[in-house]
Amino acid sequence: MKEEIELYHSSGNVFADLELPDAEEMQAKALLSIQIHDIIKRRHLTQAQAAELLGIDQPKVSALIRGRLKGFSMERLFHFLNLLGRDVQIVIKPKARSRQLGSLRVAAA
Template structure:
């Protein structure tokens, strides 16, 4: 019988990737950027021009290779694509010792 293990909700943490929370945030931001580009039917060359980054970097980001791209840079990409990005800082509930970073796409 195959044993099934429940994931934590963060695949990067589950597979032991360094900085899993950061990677999850980047993955969510990259997915939203990719979704916008697809909806607008932009080529990677057109996207690179709008985003102000080289086409190979756009390609890497859309394929999940975003270690060399900061969250700030991805947020800038979303703004260039006409999205408002809001960062909200609030107290964590008392039930948790540490705060968390999450991406909410509306």
Template sequence: MNTTINDIEIEQGSDNPYADLGFPDADEMLVKAKLAHEIAQIIKSRRLTQQRAADLLGMPQPKLSEMLRGKFRGISQAKMIECLNRLGRDVEIVVKKASSSTLGHTQVVVA
């Protein structure tokens, strides 16, 4: 759906900004973004320094810094899940039949 305001056309995006920008791995990037956001929230709530958090997560501080700034292409989903485990979070993976299409998708739900 497009809207025009003051002669400027505004296009409504989807739920995935990576898809809107044309990234071929948009679904994976969205999952990683949500995992990174949750990691950042836990670090912030615990008032950990990046160095202390990096030590706890078993990764170099510069790598953690990049992940927290959205540069997570070099970090696997498995590593991010491991980080959540090290931060005291249980991560459940549920596999179910796709609801409407022949291709399934992955999503992150924080409880």
């Protein structure tokens, strides 16, 4: 006897799919932390070296690259990206007609 598995179509935001509050902000912070982690990896920095560069202690770097983002505001993540040599550009534009509210998105170049 086979058990039927129910499939769901994702919205593209796992936090929204789980109906968590502040899902867009959580998704944006997760994407920012992935960018930070990728830069640290590409530069072959140790967590201790990254901590010194970012002005935080090593356990906070560990939390950051593991996606434990409580205590990290988006502004702080923007600052970390600046310290890692990245420009952060915020673009404000009219919302899509198909949506009732505007949205928050992160795009990396």
